Amino acid sequence: MIKKMAFRALAAGLTTLLVAHSAWAAIPIQHWSQASGVKIYLAESHAIAMVDIQIDFDAGGRRDPSDKAGLASVTASMTSKGVLASQRPGAAGVIEPALDENALSEAWADLGAAFGASASADRMSFTLRSLTYTDLLPKAVDLAARQLGQPAFPAEVWLRERERLNAAIKESKTRPANVAGRVFAAAVYAGHPYGFEMTEATLANTSVIDMQALYARLITPCRAKVSIVGAVTRARADDLIRQLFSRLAQGGAGGACAPLAAVPEIAALTKTDHRRISFDSAQAHVLLGQPGFKRDDPDFFALTVGNYILGGGGFVSRLSSEIREKRGLSYSVYSYFSPGLHAGAFTVGLQTRPDQAAQALAVSRDVLARFVQEGPTQAELEAAKSNLVGGFALRIDSNRKLLDNVASIAWNNLALDYLDTWTQQVDKVTLADIRTAFARKLQPDTMVTVVLGGVDPAN
Numbered sequence: 386m387i388k389k390m391a392f393r394a395l396a397a398g399l400t401t402l403l404v405a406h407s408a409w410a411a412i413p414i415q416h417w418s419q420a421s422g423v424k425i426y427l428a429e430s431h432a433i434a435m436v437d438i439q440i441d442f443d444a445g446g447r448r449d450p451s452d453k454a455g456l457a458s459v460t461a462s463m464t465s466k467g468v469l470a471s472q473r474p475g476a477a478g479v480i481e482p483a484l485d486e487n488a489l490s491e492a493w494a495d496l497g498a499a500f501g502a503s504a505s506a507d508r509m510s511f512t513l514r515s516l517t518y519t520d521l522l523p524k525a526v527d528l529a530a531r532q533l534g535q536p537a538f539p540a541e542v543w544l545r546e547r548e549r550l551n552a553a554i555k556e557s558k559t560r561p562a563n564v565a566g567r568v569f570a571a572a573v574y575a576g577h578p579y580g581f582e583m584t585e586a587t588l589a590n591t592s593v594i595d596m597q598a599l600y601a602r603l604i605t606p607c608r609a610k611v612s613i614v615g616a617v618t619r620a621r622a623d624d625l626i627r628q629l630f631s632r633l634a635q636g637g638a639g640g641a642c643a644p645l646a647a648v649p650e651i652a653a654l655t656k657t658d659h660r661r662i663s664f665d666s667a668q669a670h671v672l673l674g675q676p677g678f679k680r681d682d683p684d685f686f687a688l689t690v691g692n693y694i695l696g697g698g699g700f701v702s703r704l705s706s707e708i709r710e711k712r713g714l715s716y717s718v719y720s721y722f723s724p725g726l727h728a729g730a731f732t733v734g735l736q737t738r739p740d741q742a743a744q745a746l747a748v749s750r751d752v753l754a755r756f757v758q759e760g761p762t763q764a765e766l767e768a769a770k771s772n773l774v775g776g777f778a779l780r781i782d783s784n785r786k787l788l789d790n791v792a793s794i795a796w797n798n799l800a801l802d803y804l805d806t807w808t809q810q811v812d813k814v815t816l817a818d819i820r821t822a823f824a825r826k827l828q829p830d831t832m833v834t835v836v837l838g839g840v841d842p843a844n
Contacts, residue, residue, distance in 0.1 A: 412781065414794065419606075420640055422608070424610045426795040427619060428613070428787060429616070430614055430784060430787070431616045434516050437614050438512065439512050440533070441610045441792060442508060442510075442604055443508060443645060445504050447579060453595060455550075455591065456595055459546070461509050463536065463538050465501060466546075469483055469535045470483040496515065496525050498513070498515035507725045511533055513525065513526070522625070526625050530633075539593075540593050554588075561668070568662060569674065576652075577649065577652070579727060579729065605634060606633060610796060611795075615784060650727055650728070658832075660833070663838075668739070669745075670734075671746050672835040673746065674730050674732040675731055675827065675831065677731035681797060686811060686818075688819075688822050691756075691814075692721065693772070696719050698769060702720075703761075704720060704749065708748055708749065714741050715737045731826070733749050742838075753827070754829040757823045757824055757827050766819070774812060781804065
């Protein structure tokens with residue numbers, strides 16, 4: 386009954402939530418730290434009785450050893466495979482039984498709530514979604530606290546999961562886009578952890594002992610940034626987060642953590658690196674790019690607006706005009722930056738007929754080189770600003786999207802009024818800003834090119 390009531394309430398409140406968010410003139414974000422070192426960012430949203438929480442740790446793939454690539458990802462996944470038996474905090478003599486993966490899944494279903502973990506290149510993230518009813522939320526937070534603080538990492542389940550991952554890796558090698566992407570990442574990142582690839586060999590090197598060691602070292606309150614969006618006050622949020630971390634080892638005294646080892650920056654490319662891959666595919670996959678920029682780069686908005694004009698704006702972009710509309714070489718062509726704690730890749734990508742791959746790559750290079758040299762036109766700039774500003778509401782029209790934005794503010798140490806000033810920052814970008822930023826960041830003559838399944842453009 387609880388589960389049915391929870392799902393009905395979530396569905397009924399969705400429309401109200403979307404309307405309420407789109408009507409906001411400002412999104413105040415509160416920020417404070419607890420004695421344990423947990424940093425909390427809260428955006429109150431009382432339209433429906435729901436809360437979304439995201440917990441981020443500097444425990445992503447960039448900290449994986451090269452011979453254990455994928456460690457962060459599998460560690461995050463294994464946190465859902467069961468929890469240990471434990472004494473209930475504040476209740477001497479009360480032992481809570483262990484839960485295997487099936488019992489844990491059923492417990493979440495009974496609450497009509499969800500808790501999960503994932504790992505990206507930079508961070509390991511845990512997310513909780515629950516209704517805020519007084520008979521539900523404390524139970525959801527308590528169960529999340531067990532899963533966060535006392536994951537079982539069962540060895541027998543890891544052996545099964547490893548076989549499943551090995552099968553997925555083998556299957557992925559039959560997909561041309563995956564093959565091209567792996568080659569591109571390895572070339573662009575040139576030995577940096579951003580380019581590490583999880584393989585059968587790295588999985589064979591990874592044990593539950595490795596997962597437990599990573600968890601003990603990196604998943605501690607003093608390293609946590611918590612983002613909250615939903616129908617909770619600051620006082621209630623503070624109590625919930627204290628409960629959420631109650632079963633996790635507290636780490637350094639006074640909320641201080643020992644600093645982690647620095648991860649080297651990504652080396653700039655010094656020459657063109659062309660990779661030609663033979664592959665039996667109906668379409669040729671073409672990728673062009675280089676290391677881009679870090680998320681804290683002051684040119685962020687100039688590069689965001691400029692890339693929308695170049696290839697991020699879909700069918701209205703310059704790459705689409707030259708490659709799709711004028712020449713019919715590809716149905717879709719795109720460009721994007723992937724800024725993170727390190728200079729994530731700038732990528733131009735498309736698919737085309739194998740016999741047109743050389744021409745499509747040549748046109749892409751030419752469009753990119755001219756854009757870096759000349760920048761956009763005033764008309765392109767005004768259209769891009771109009772589209773970006775006009776579409777801003779769609780970036781925050783749900784709890785999940787707003788949570789993503791608040792978590793980005795927390796993770797990247799952005800100003801608390803970042804969302805309130807986003808459209809103004811876009812609107813004040815000039816032609817000179819874009820030309821300067823692109824000339825500083827991109828070097829069209831020293832990029833990685835990957836052509837899979839097409840004709841080698843060097844011939």
